[in-house]
Amino acid sequence: MRIVPENLADQATLTCAPTPLAEQPVTHLQDLRRQRMMRTVNAAEHVVSATWGAPQRISCIGLFGHNMRKSNARWRVELFSDDAWTNSVYDSSVIPMTVVKGFRALTWRVDTWRATIFSDRGSAFSVLWLEESFAIQSLRITLSDTANPEGYLEAYRLLAGLHWQPSRGPAFSATLQVNDPTELTATAGGTLAAVSRGAPTRKLSMELRWMTRDADARRLVEMLTNQGKRKQMLVSLFPGANTGEEIDHNILGRISDSPQIAIIHPQRARAKLTFTEG
Template sequence: MATLTCAPTPLAEQPVTHLQDLRRQRMMRTVDTADHVITATWSAPQRISCIGLFGHNMRKSSAQWRVQLFSDSAWTTSVYDSGSIPMTVVKGFRALTWRVDAWRATIFSDRDSAFSVLWLDDSHAIQSLRITLSDTTNPDGYLEAYRLLAGLHWQPTHGPAFGASLQVDDPTELTQTAGGTLAAVSRGAPTRRLSLELRWMSRDADARRLIEMLSNQSKRKQMLLSLFPGAGSGEEIDYTILGRISDSPQIAIVHPQRARAKLTFTEG
């Protein structure tokens, strides 16, 4: 696990270490909207090709972040620098809701929270990273997030087959009153479940990598699944899940050079 620090220091009851806590209600929150720098170090080199910040409130088009990766633990030998880039994507002309959306509204403007993911073309061996958050006009008066991810990502040679299904599970319990009203007797946060099938995996590369990933992660650890990575659209938001694999997948050899797998991921 990485060692995290943040400058200036966040609220004492909502520290930067909450970004490593699997409980979503454990937020990191800053005391103001000044630029904040999050740093992380590892005791040994790690290979990184994906960095994501989840559940944050930096949804405006003016919000920027900068991701820097270093091969040493002292943040001196740089191997990657994203420069200052937007944290969210501005809605396209056709996606704007006229007389409702403000100019330069982003794809997260009408959402309670946002996520930002940086998918790198190549992996880097690093031992430290620095993330600079900049959103001085944030209307909340502070910056917050609940999860920081940094690791390797994998993309199969061929994408999922058509038929991938997204299910929204709402644990709210309903009861009908004597007057006929359908009332909620208990409430819970809805979660998404995404099921997909990989039908055209190569046995020597895709299937072996998937088996390795599932064996290392299994149900014990969180994973990030994105059906439309980097699309910058509402569809990417809907089909990106930070959660766990929720079944015991079977990988079938269906051809001398091909394998198939069915996977289900549950948010949380």
């Protein structure tokens, strides 16, 4: 399990070339509101760049709510130690943006060959986990999906941050819940009718039973104090697995409870955490 408690991309200066639509600029990637999308004028290759006024240490980059759902969509993430994109410290090379469905997950005569886990969903997200952190002052993300059927590229959130990973993963009681805010009412004929509709969101609950008190518990307290419910976090139960299960348990949202951290042993602590998408 990994958590990115702070989105450093919100503090960066963003640019995009070619320039996106004026009413849907690249700065929308820093807006918490999901309806505030960045959208390009066409499906040509676009480059999103970010710079910071001072070095930042990151180990995770993500793009959320994008429409690059097909297997031919690619991206390239480059990190630089200076603010002029010259001193490279990491290059992902050109890699797929989505995970292709396994053979057993394909629906016979319905899914196309190399269908992805997002092929039948309204939007997708892509997350790149780095095995080590880098001190950077600029980054560059190249997006390539020239065959996009919608004729443009869009996304609603860019994430860049330093992840935290407890020394031991959560217990096997972790649960994923899909919340649908749609309200139902029974008609006179006995039919259940939807009186209001909303986008479903996921909720991920887990228990960290064997945290170290001197490292894990202290870092968790610091994270909850600094971020709390006020700011978005990224949590992944299976980071880097490159499977549909990783995607299902990857949530960009907020901690939705006030967890209690219990000391259960002279060297151990325990906490229950719940994250809600959005």
